[in-house]
Amino acid sequence: MQMSRRLFGQLAALATGLALSAPASTALAASEPVTIRYLASQGSLSAHELADALGYFKDTGITFQNVGYAQGGPASLFALASGDVELGSAATAAVLNSIAGGNDFVAAYASNGINKGTESIFYTLEGSPITSIKDLQGKTIAVNTLGAHLDYTVREALHSVGLPENAAKLVVVPGPQLEQVLRSKQVDVSAFGYWQKTFEGAALKNGPLQKVFGDTDVLGEIAGGFVVLRRDWIKAHPDAARIFVEKSQAALEYARLHPDETRALLKTALTARNENPEIAQYFTGYGVREGGKAIPRDLQFWIDILTRGGSLREGQLKAEDILYDPATFAAAN
Template identity: 65%
Template sequence: MKALVRSLTLAVLLSTTSHLALAEEVTIRFLASHGGISAHELAAELGYYDKAEIKLENVGYATGGPESLIALAGGSVELGSAATAAVLNSIAGGNDFVAAYPSNGINDEAQSIFYVLDDSPIKSIKDIAGKTIAVNTLGAHLDYAVREALHQNGLPQDAANLIVVPGPQLEQVLRSRQVDISAFGYWQTTFEGAAREKGGIRAIFDDTDVLGEIAGGFVVLRRDWVDAHPEQARAFVEGAAKALDYARENPAETRVILAKALQERGENPDLAKHFKGYGVRAGGLPVERDIQFWIDVLEREGRIEAGKLVAKDILLVTGGASTN
């Protein structure tokens, strides 16, 4: 009951007028991701936080979502970003996090794609059993997408061998035949596009084949931070959601901003031309299915107790009453 009351309180706070003057400036520290920018970074570049008393501070890179959640739990950053399953595992483990907004989604335009070399005998999901798959981290979206793909095809969920390879090296390990498959996450479309442009590889499946259109992951905040800064939390979510819509409506301009950000970080700005968007539905906010799908999976696997997690208590705000 306390969780429900807190959730309703947050929803009221987040729905208040956006013209309220914010009392104090807050700094939100975060870990960036190689080859891309988050919607809140884009929002800052577009000036959406200029009047909101919100300052973003990039304090380094995260190799994967679980790393950013550990940093969030430890207090070294104010936000984390991870696959939904990783977020739920972290909350079930005792971290009082709330899902602020979907960091990315998967659809026909933006998705995670599993590639093999052209001469590979692997043709379908059923062929990945016993094969080695490169993913950026374990315990996150690609890991669970593989597990769910195997489950749907009647195979043991641990039938494939997953190894950790940083995003910038996914193409290299595949072309050098160190792995059978390289999985480029929905947040790594820049690396995927660069690899595809060179040719010699082919896709065997993507995560929309397995999961349908759904939020791929979430930017999460600590609940105590939201309680302490309700107006900034509202402004943060509103700005990010607005930036997600901007990216969908203005892809060329977004690629220019991404190239500039990559250049400033010392990364390859040419990767920006392969940016496919964030894959998030119009309005930039989640629906309950984005969370509930993975709650059901984790309950089925026995990783969390049935009924322990409730989607509406985890989501800071939703795009409406729809659960579809």
């Protein structure tokens, strides 16, 4: 599935109607035209997609090509490593595991974050005896993919109450089916990720669900995942990389300040992609810090957890070596 010119024409028309303007850039255009291929996520609009719809990439030489959907972050990282796309997007823990496994990726910008307004929530049916993290032992939890944010959140949650990290069973269920499998009692708990608030909102409209816990209860306020680029691609296209990150972060800030307009753009995109446009009304934001900026703790928190669990060696990864900073990247590489 490719993002059609018609779709971006519709988004651009809507953006123009909302009287939007692109922010100033430290680099007006890439040194040569660059096409960035990527995989979309069902029910959502990535910050670079939003930036493109807002016209932020106009006259920069950067264009985008949507080449399909990613079931989850690990699939996106695999496509990036294989050269099928120019950018990937995944939960922080998945990004770090991929880098530790030999992929020379750079965390370009925080794709989403979690706070009390936008967090992943683990739901069970109303009246269920499952009311706390301790009650998850032996239960079945639906998540969108394994090896990503929800997977590692469950592990950390169980660890936090003294249970084995594998005390619950995880099953993979696509976002649009999370409500169905819970209400039909095929699983005990469905986890709606922070990037799946649209699906969560639609589920709650159909009837109350019982919250077990949210990921902020375990992780605090933190970046949930990152859009990542290959280090060699950044070296080959330094101007494009800088503009890409700058404009994407500007779109994150736009969404924070203009939630209603962002929901309108999301609705238009979902309609054009033949997804359910009505779920756009439940979009609560990207959950990132002001200005769309990440901080070292967003990476270091998970580095410490993965080191504790033996997935990383002590000192194997450092946040400052992974987090993209255009001011220092050229000198360091």
